[in-house]
Amino acid sequence: MDAIASSIAALFPLGWIHYLAGGLLIGAGVALLFVCTGLVGGMSTVFSSTWSFVVRRPFFQQARFTDSRVWRLVYAAGLVLGALVWWLGFSDGTPGSTDIPAWQLLLGGVLVGYGARLGNGCTSGHGICGLGSLQLPSLGAVLTFMATAFLVANLVGSFA
Known part of the structure; x- marks a missing residue:
């Protein structure tokens, strides 16, 4: 039992309850x-439907984006508001920081966006909503x- 507890402590040095919550x-x-x-409520469609307000390319002007963009924008605003409430109410108020260079964050964002498309x-769409509704794809x-993710984390970790 002590081995399990120490493994959990090593994986989650700040605790695991907040992740569960x-x-x-x-x-x-x-x-x-x-x-x-x-x-x-998948987030990649929220992103695309929000872009449909300003980008006139045919991809962003599809009915699946333009017909749902108002509620999706409100949904995204709720996520941002929730993060703000957490930050103001439950954190120490100092902004977070990272040692990861900006170019790596930008490249990661581009790759994640490309992968989502x-x-x-x-x-969030596949893992939370899709699995929750038992969608095989x-x-x-x-x-x-x-x-x-496992492959990339191990590759990056081996170069660090």
Whole structure:
């Protein structure tokens, strides 16, 4: 039992309860959105539908983006507001920082965006909403996301 406790402590040096609480809140939020409205709350579509306000290219002007962009923008604003409430109410008030260079953050963001577009959804869409509604393609997407993440983390870790 002590080996398990020390393994958990090594994996989660700041504790694990807040991760569990966050996961439960995210799951409850997307479930509530679906039960109350029948809408699926994946974030890559929120991103694309928001761009449909300003980018006139045909891809962004598809009905699936333009017809849902108002509620999706409100949904995204709720996520930002929730983060702000957490930061003001539960953190020490100092902004977070990272030692990762800006170019690596930018490259990571571009690759994640490209992957979300290539996979027809992101981890929140497939992993939370898709798996929650037992969609088989989402299972394949999540397994691909996780395998890629494990591979990249090990490759990057071996160069560090």
